[in-house]
Amino acid sequence: MDSSTKFWMVEGAPTPVGPFSHATEQDGWVFLTGQMPTSPDDDSAPLPEGVAAQTTRVMDNLVLVLKGIGLGLEHVVSVRIFLTEFKRDYATMNAVYAACFPPGKLPARTCIGVTGLARDALVEIDFVARRPDSSAA
Template sequence: MQFHMISGGPKPVAPFSHAVETDGFVFVTGQMPDTPESPGVLPDGIEAQTHHVMANLKTVLAGLGLGLEHVVMARIYLTRFKQDYEAMNATYRSYFPADRLPARTCVGVTGLAYDALIEVDLVARRPD
């Protein structure tokens, strides 16, 4: 098992690795909608926060020589589920080809770090 911290990656908000890898699977910790340059500073609105989360996930994956095309599962957490679900879906969908959407779970939660509107974690698989 390998525990990865990505140089230049998002600043952890708690004690965790950016990703843990075992048997070809890569488990990417949920990412927040801040940027490595401005930890804790969030953009306004679900669309902008979704873009920032996806950028952070891409940074972690790239640091491991992977990309979104290697994602097999995504979990999305929303604090304003009813209000933000549709707009988040439209933004999220733009990151994947229509015929290559990862398996996914999306849940409403009562709170996230930094009072974020969204957090997303991923499971990726290294190519054989």
């Protein structure tokens, strides 16, 4: 098994808003950096309006990163979600988020209220995924 760390930058995924890789991988465990609701086509475009549209964009961005490294949502084992308006946006975000996964196949998850996010986003989400064949890269 290859134990070296891989640092993934995925072509077509959004431009990082800070100094980080889209994902890192060690022994088949893949840690995806939290994605913002930025456009992968135009980093300077305004963010979508409202938490539903932002959650959709964030999940789409995470799927772009997953696909770029040969994985999909079915490989996600853990999720962290950060919301700036927790009480107001929790239910709406949950509805959009839950629709992304098959019923009964939801990853473990933590959702945290925060005071602010980059780009004044309402939501940020990160993933931990696992390759089905951890010896493959």
